[in-house]
Amino acid sequence: xxxxxxxxxxxxxxxxxxxxxxxxxxxxxxxxxxxxxxxxxxxxxxxxxxxxxxxxxxxxxxxxxxxxxxxxxxx
Amino acid sequence: xxxxxxxxxxxxxxxxxxxxxxxxxxxxxxxxxxxxxxxxxxxxxxxxxxxxxxxxxxxxxxxxxxxxxxxxxxxxxxxxxxxxxxxxxxxxxxxxxxxxxxxxxxxxxxxxxxxxxxxxxxxxxxxxxxxxxxxxxxxxxxxxxxxxxxxxxxxxxxxxxxxxxxxxxxxxxxxxxxxxxxxxxxxxxxxxxxxxxxxxxxxxxxxxxxxxxxxxxxxxxxxxxxxxxxxxxxxxxxxxxxxxxxxxxxxxxxxxxxxxxxxxxxxxxxxxxxxxxxxxxxxxxxxxxxxxxxxxxxxxxxxxxxxxxxxxxxxxxxxxxxxxxxxxxxxxxxxxxxxxxxxxxxxxxxxxxxxxxxxxxxxxxxxxxxxxxxxxxxxxxxxxxxxxxxxxxxxxxxxxxxxxxxxxxxxxxxxxxxxxxxxxxxxxxxxxx
Numbered sequence: 001x002x003x004x005x006x007x008x009x010x011x012x013x014x015x016x017x018x019x020x021x022x023x024x025x026x027x028x029x030x031x032x033x034x035x036x037x038x039x040x041x042x043x044x045x046x047x048x049x050x051x052x053x054x055x056x057x058x059x060x061x062x063x064x065x066x067x068x069x070x071x072x073x074x075x
Numbered sequence: 076x077x078x079x080x081x082x083x084x085x086x087x088x089x090x091x092x093x094x095x096x097x098x099x100x101x102x103x104x105x106x107x108x109x110x111x112x113x114x115x116x117x118x119x120x121x122x123x124x125x126x127x128x129x130x131x132x133x134x135x136x137x138x139x140x141x142x143x144x145x146x147x148x149x150x151x152x153x154x155x156x157x158x159x160x161x162x163x164x165x166x167x168x169x170x171x172x173x174x175x176x177x178x179x180x181x182x183x184x185x186x187x188x189x190x191x192x193x194x195x196x197x198x199x200x201x202x203x204x205x206x207x208x209x210x211x212x213x214x215x216x217x218x219x220x221x222x223x224x225x226x227x228x229x230x231x232x233x234x235x236x237x238x239x240x241x242x243x244x245x246x247x248x249x250x251x252x253x254x255x256x257x258x259x260x261x262x263x264x265x266x267x268x269x270x271x272x273x274x275x276x277x278x279x280x281x282x283x284x285x286x287x288x289x290x291x292x293x294x295x296x297x298x299x300x301x302x303x304x305x306x307x308x309x310x311x312x313x314x315x316x317x318x319x320x321x322x323x324x325x326x327x328x329x330x331x332x333x334x335x336x337x338x339x340x341x342x343x344x345x346x347x348x349x350x351x352x353x354x355x356x357x358x359x360x361x362x363x364x365x366x367x368x369x370x371x372x373x374x375x376x377x378x379x380x381x382x383x384x385x386x387x388x389x390x391x392x393x394x395x396x397x398x399x400x401x402x403x404x405x406x407x408x409x410x411x412x413x414x415x416x417x418x419x420x421x422x423x424x425x426x427x428x429x430x431x432x433x434x435x436x437x438x439x440x441x442x443x444x445x446x447x448x449x450x451x452x453x454x455x456x457x458x459x460x461x462x463x464x465x466x467x468x469x470x471x472x473x474x475x476x477x478x479x480x481x482x483x484x485x486x487x488x489x490x491x492x493x494x495x496x497x498x499x500x501x502x503x504x505x506x507x508x
Contacts, residue, residue: 014287014348017415018422042283042290044219046154063218067279067290 008037013068021048024073028057031075039071086147086160088420092488093168094143095409099481101135101175102402103474106451108179110470114462120389127179132397133265134175134197140405141273142167142204144412152280153222155211163207170200187247194243201236205229220296224276227300231268231307238264260311267329268307270401272300275336277408285411286356288343295339303332327377333370337363354441358407361449365399390459398473399452406448406480410441413484417491430494436487444483447476 010027012020020041027037039045044061052059052073059073105128109116112124119125146164149155157163174196181189208229217223238261244250245257283290310325312318341363344356372392376383383389414436421429454469 013283013290016287016349017284043152043221043280044154047151049154063220063293065293067283067293067296 008035009040010037011040013040013042020045024048025051028055028073028075033075036072036074039073041069041071042067044069045071085150085416085419085423086157086164088416090160090164091143091147091412091416093164094139095413096481096484096488097168097172098136098139098143098405098409099477099484101131101139102477103481104135104179105131106470106473106475106477108470109458110467110474112466113470114458114466117387117390117458117462117466119386120393123182123185127182129393129397130175130182131179132402134171134178137270137397137401137405138201139168139171139175140409141270142171142200144408145204145208147412147416149208149211152277153212153215153219153225155215157207157211163203167200167204170196170203174200181246187249190243190247194240194247198236198240201232205233205236220291220293220300221276221279223297224272224279224300227304228269228273228276231264231272231304235261235265235269256314259314263307263310266396266401268304271333272303274401274404275300275303278336278340281408281411282340282343282359286344286359287348289346291339291343295335299332299336303329306332323377323380326373330370330374330377333366333373337366337370341367351438353438354410354445355407357442357445358403358410358448361445362400362403362407365395365403365452369395369400387460391456394452394455394459398455403448403452406445409480409484410436413487417487417494421491421494424495435490435494436483440479440483440486444476444479447472447479451476 008027008031010020010023012023015023020039024037024039024045031037039048049059057073057075059071061069061071064070108124108128108131115122116124116128143164146157146160146167149157174193177189177193177196180186181193208225212222212226212229215222215226217226238257241250241252242254242257242261245252245254279291279296282288306325306328310322310329313321313325341360344360344363347356349356369392372383372388372395376388414432417435418429418432451469451472454465454472458465458469
């Protein structure tokens with residue numbers, strides 16, 4: 001019986017730029033094909049979206065009540 | 076190497092820098108005007124020298140910085156790229172600079188042809204910018220509070236521009252318009268509909284990002300800008316129909332919204348995780364306090380309108396809102412944006428590890444300039460109350476504070492150029508998320 005690996009989470013809400021971007025790219029490099037990660041930020045990372053688009057990753061963004069953006073990225 | 080990709084969206088550094096390096100000198104000009112004209116500037120809000128100084132600050136300083144910053148940060152905060160950013164920056168910067176100077180001179184010397192020239196240049200600059208911004212934001216949804224606020228702020232700028240053109244028509248061509256009422260509408264849309272809405276939209280990004288605070292609650296941030304614009308629309312219609320009670324109700328609503336936003340921002344700043352107090356935090360805290368005082372005055376005037384009839388009332392209100400709040404926020408942002416952009420461009424220039432941002436813009440001179448700004452603000456408030464005693468001193472302090480800002484920003488750019496020309500060091504690139 002196969003087990004699903006736990007979802008990787010990067011809480012970048014209190015990191016200074018450019019750490020959220022750098023750490024997201026590092027975590028994405030560790031993902032297997034089809035695996036996902038969650039990124040938490042207090043803003044929408046539009047420059048990151050462009051990179052994700054170019055690299056063929058999928059993502060889904062939702063705004064949480066406390067003002068956090070929850071971004072689910074799938075490689 | 077993937078990290079470098081984010082830099083593709085960034086416009087050339089020359090696009091925003093031309094705005095940022097110019098604007099302090101418009102504020103210096105306003106200070107020179109106050110220094111030379113003295114108490115007459117504060118005799119009434121309708122004095123030609125008061126109108127000239129006001130537009131040097133609101134157009135030459137505030138609008139120019141906002142347009143330059145938006146050209147730069149549209150891709151970062153909205154994922155939207157303006158077409159041909161360098162050409163856009165050159166045209167908008169040139170036409171707004173000359174247009175602002177022409178408008179100030181037209182007020183001072185009552186020259187109809189100069190009003191017409193100023194109006195034409197400002198129309199060209201602002202309409203070109205609004206067209207490019209509108210195209211860039213086309214297709215962007217409204218779920219994100221910053222994008223929603225940006226779109227509403229652009230609408231506010233359209234209204235401000237059209238009202239301003241009407242006033243220029245009255246001054247240049249003798250159009251028979253109710254200019255006193257139009258002036259109130261123009262000022263309110265410029266300060267609340269454009270500047271206020273834009274500030275709120277930007278704060279949702281820059282306060283948590285650069286000051287490491289918690290975020291603004293989602294529901295509050297989604298509703299604040301639309302409700303603010305609705306209050307402003309209600310106020311405008313009520314003013315046109317002379318519905319005094321509704322005017323006061325809408326003014327109270329605007330004041331309460333301003334107090335909510337300023338109070339929320341101060342609360343978030345109180346919970347920031349960045350321990351040291353830099354120029355950005357200092358300026359945003361002092362700016363929020365000035366905004367709270369200004370909104371308190373607006374609320375008081377809505378409850379007791381007789382108070383607002385005093386000569387000094389609109390002058391103190393304008394000094395708090397323009398010099399204390401908006402210009403304070405902008406000063407703080409300039410101290411953050413310029414070193415950040417310099418760092419970003421050095422990092423991505425393929426010249427190795429960029430120096431820390433503090434090397435490009437050290438804290439000590441920026442904080443010294445913050446003290447100068449506060450001193451100048453205090454003297455301006457005293458000048459609004461006792462013009463004969465304090466007007467020239469206020470002009471002198473204002474010149475000093477803004478010349479220091481111009482010098483500090485120029486030094487940051489000079490250091491950036493030195494690093495850019497320095498021998499290559501080892502390291503790797505980065506980007507922003």
